[in-house]
Amino acid sequence: MEQKSVKRRKKDLSFLERIYIPEILKGLSLTFKNMIRPKFTIEYPEERFIPSAAYRGRPVLIEENNGDERCVACGLCSRVCPALAIEVQAAETEREQERYPEKFEINMLRCIFCGFCEEVCPEEAIVMSKDYDLTFSNREEAIYGKDKLLVPVNQLQDRIDFLRKYK
Amino acid sequence: MPKFLIDEKEIEFQTGQTIIEAARDHGIDIPHFCWHPKLSVSGNCRICLVEVEKMPKLMIACSTIASEGMVVHTQSEKTLEARNAVMEFILINHPLDCPICDEAGECKLQDYAYSHGEGESRFTEEKNQKEKHVQFGPQVMFDGERCISCSRCIRFCDEIAKDPELTFVQRGDSVTITTFPGEELDNPYSMNVIDICPVGALTSIDFRFKARVWDMSATKSICTGCSRGCNIDIWVRNNEILRLTPRHNEEVNSYWMCDYGRLNTFKNVNAETRVDCPQLRREGKLVKVGWDEIYAETASRIKSFAKDEVAFLGSAHATCEDNYLLVKFARTVIGSGILDFMNHIDPEFGDDLLKQNDVAPNSMGAKLAGISPLKSGLNFEGIIKAIREGKIKALYILEDDVVSANPHLENIFAKLDLLIVHSSNYNNTTALADIIFPAAAIAEKNGTLINFEGVIQRIKPAVVTIDTDRALDGMEMSRLDKFGTNFDRWATGVKRDARASWKILTGLAGALGHKMKFNMAEEVFSEMSNQIEAFKGLDYDDIGETGVKLNVKFLEQKVNA
Ligand code: SF4
Numbered sequence: 001m002e003q004k005s006v007k008r009r010k011k012d013l014s015f016l017e018r019i020y021i022p023e024i025l026k027g028l029s030l031t032f033k034n035m036i037r038p039k040f041t042i043e044y045p046e047e048r049f050i051p052s053a054a055y056r057g058r059p060v061l062i063e064e065n066n067g068d069e070r071c072v073a074c075g076l077c078s079r080v081c082p083a084l085a086i087e088v089q090a091a092e093t094e095r096e097q098e099r100y101p102e103k104f105e106i107n108m109l110r111c112i113f114c115g116f117c118e119e120v121c122p123e124e125a126i127v128m129s130k131d132y133d134l135t136f137s138n139r140e141e142a143i144y145g146k147d148k149l150l151v152p153v154n155q156l157q158d159r160i161d162f163l164r165k166y167k
Numbered sequence: 168m169p170k171f172l173i174d175e176k177e178i179e180f181q182t183g184q185t186i187i188e189a190a191r192d193h194g195i196d197i198p199h200f201c202w203h204p205k206l207s208v209s210g211n212c213r214i215c216l217v218e219v220e221k222m223p224k225l226m227i228a229c230s231t232i233a234s235e236g237m238v239v240h241t242q243s244e245k246t247l248e249a250r251n252a253v254m255e256f257i258l259i260n261h262p263l264d265c266p267i268c269d270e271a272g273e274c275k276l277q278d279y280a281y282s283h284g285e286g287e288s289r290f291t292e293e294k295n296q297k298e299k300h301v302q303f304g305p306q307v308m309f310d311g312e313r314c315i316s317c318s319r320c321i322r323f324c325d326e327i328a329k330d331p332e333l334t335f336v337q338r339g340d341s342v343t344i345t346t347f348p349g350e351e352l353d354n355p356y357s358m359n360v361i362d363i364c365p366v367g368a369l370t371s372i373d374f375r376f377k378a379r380v381w382d383m384s385a386t387k388s389i390c391t392g393c394s395r396g397c398n399i400d401i402w403v404r405n406n407e408i409l410r411l412t413p414r415h416n417e418e419v420n421s422y423w424m425c426d427y428g429r430l431n432t433f434k435n436v437n438a439e440t441r442v443d444c445p446q447l448r449r450e451g452k453l454v455k456v457g458w459d460e461i462y463a464e465t466a467s468r469i470k471s472f473a474k475d476e477v478a479f480l481g482s483a484h485a486t487c488e489d490n491y492l493l494v495k496f497a498r499t500v501i502g503s504g505i506l507d508f509m510n511h512i513d514p515e516f517g518d519d520l521l522k523q524n525d526v527a528p529n530s531m532g533a534k535l536a537g538i539s540p541l542k543s544g545l546n547f548e549g550i551i552k553a554i555r556e557g558k559i560k561a562l563y564i565l566e567d568d569v570v571s572a573n574p575h576l577e578n579i580f581a582k583l584d585l586l587i588v589h590s591s592n593y594n595n596t597t598a599l600a601d602i603i604f605p606a607a608a609i610a611e612k613n614g615t616l617i618n619f620e621g622v623i624q625r626i627k628p629a630v631v632t633i634d635t636d637r638a639l640d641g642m643e644m645s646r647l648d649k650f651g652t653n654f655d656r657w658a659t660g661v662k663r664d665a666r667a668s669w670k671i672l673t674g675l676a677g678a679l680g681h682k683m684k685f686n687m688a689e690e691v692f693s694e695m696s697n698q699i700e701a702f703k704g705l706d707y708d709d710i711g712e713t714g715v716k717l718n719v720k721f722l723e724q725k726v727n728a
Pocket residue numbers: 059077080081082083084085086106110111112113114115116117118
């Protein structure tokens with residue numbers, strides 16, 4: 001049954017390939033084509049890339065129009081976070097929701113931008129922003145507190161719309 | 168014994184037992200909300216419906232008396248269908264509060280919704296709205312919407328605390344719980360309703376929103392509020408105790424504990440007043456020193472006194488191990504037999520349920536470990552008298568604030584040339600001390616306590632000190648403890664530089680040239696069990712989680728002595 005044939009291996013070159021010239025021309029033509037194509041490169045940081053609503057930048061907390069945080073400090077984001085980046089301490093408030101985060105910290109050295117916190121949040125209070133340029137020069141600076149995390153809701157509207165549509 | 172069949176398994180039961188009780192004795196858990204092993208049967212939640220052959224309808228397992236030859240199905244199609252229906256019915260008006268509810272994670276309704284619920288709600292109408300923020304008493308907050316009207320809290324007040332304070336009002340889906348006019352939920356055991364409430368309708372004002380249950384570790388230990396020694400769990404997050412809850416032990420405290428013990432016995436551990444390193448008084452001022460230095464200095468100061476000028480006070484607040492080593496230290500290292508401890512009796516504290524007038528957790532243990540004057544020695548009053556007369560010049564006190572308990576001692580102790588104190592917190596006694604050893608608190612060490620009935624019970628460390636390590640010492644670990652690093656703020660809670668008293672005594676004995684080879688509390692205990700008749704043959708494993716009752720003979724001897 002077995003048919004005997006010389007098996008051509010992938011790495012064996014054909015005659016044309018072995019004479020080298022056509023291959024070189026093929027390669028060079030690609031180079032020249034790209035030389036005259038329009039450029040993609042963005043001159044960061046002078047120019048900035050603005051990602052679409054689907055982008056997962058650093059997680060931020062939603063600040064309502066009246067200045068209150070929407071978060072009820074349930075700790076579910078902290079529980080689901082695979083990198084244990086989030087620490088929440090709840091406290092009592094007079095507001096209808098009964099509790100609010102007295103402390104809310106995300107360790108940006110731990111965060112892996114997975115978006116699980118956003119997915120689990122029962123209040124739509126934490127969402128992934130478009131902010132990707134995070135710099136810090138020591139560990140302490142990398143822990144973002146409420147001051148850095150709270151972002152007014154109107155700046156996050158397109159992400160919220162995106163989530164409502166696709167989540 | 169009569170038998171009946173449950174899920175094709177034949178089990179024995181005692182005449183008069185209900186199906187749910189008999190099943191529970193054999194490890195079969197029938198879902199229940201309103202039934203509680205220590206409360207009367209009310210049969211109103213209907214989740215425990217089971218199929219009993221030859222009965223026309225499903226029966227509630229909590230009030231159906233088991234009988235010979237009965238055939239019960241707890242997993243049949245009919246039962247499951249009924250259970251689902253009951254769950255759906257209860258959930259109709261239950262708010263979706265889990266994210267903001269303290270009960271989440273230990274909630275019966277949540278658990279059963281996972282295991283017996285449909286997961287979809289067919290109820291599209293508006294949910295009932297009720298009062299959500301009602302303070303029932305000084306310690307308990309009530310949320311009307313979460314209540315599933317099981318009546319456990321009402322029955323607890325009527326039957327266990329014997330102080331009827333709560334009742335149902337209204338009917339149908341408007342039914343809710345309230346306190347009687349002019350009453351508050353303020354009986355000494357009021358917070359137990361929080362534990363038995365199957366949902367988060369009753370929450371602790373002290374603990375409210377402090378932590379989610381899955382972020383804490385729970386360590387099995389003993390309450391130190393009085394000589395009952397209620398079994399408890401100590402709940403810790405980031406090395407800080409956040410709450411205590413009672414742990415079942417039928418011999419000691421059943422399912423309960425008092426509010427005093429629950430609220431007051433752990434706060435000293437987190438307090439600002441912790442003594443957190445060894446201290447010496449030099450020229451009238453306390454200075455912080457290292458362990459080697461304090462051992463050396465204490466040894467040299469104590470050596471300058473004659474044997475009968477040094478007295479020792481053991482402590483009903485310290486463990487048996489601590490007291491035993493104090494006895495050994497006094498007798499063999501110093502050679503002094505002047506040894507006693509102070510009883511802490513508060514005639515106002517006790518009651519008929521749990522609370523005892525002896526408000527120290529280990530008076531019996533101190534006695535049995537050998538804290539008692541030798542024939543020639545002096546007792547507590549004798550020691551005080553001898554200090555006043557200037558016969559005793561140095562006093563060594565183990566973990567006991569004797570000055571706060573007897574304010575007149577302040578002037579008498581001023582006469583001492585040397586006062587050495589082991590203490591976990593600053594108090595009126597440490598204020599007079601020349602040498603302060605920072606003692607690990609009860610929640611920071613291993614050891615045993617003996618309650619007023621002679622039940623010896625284990626305490627285990629729930630909080631780490633500089634001297635201990637959560638992972639290496641086999642302490643309970645929460646998720647956060649397991650994964651936290653030195654760079655995480657949520658894993659670097661305060662650790663005090665404190666040591667267990669037995670360990671301090673071992674170190675001090677070493678500085679005085681007497682090697683004691685103890686590395687663990689368990690080794691001290693094993694020497695005790697070889698040396699002292701009452702502890703014969705016992706070890707930590709025997710004592711286990713619920714303790715062992717010691718031989719009554721020894722107890723009586725000691726009490727009468
Ligand atoms: S994005 Fe992922 S890793 Fe980052 S905080 Fe949220 S859950 Fe944690």
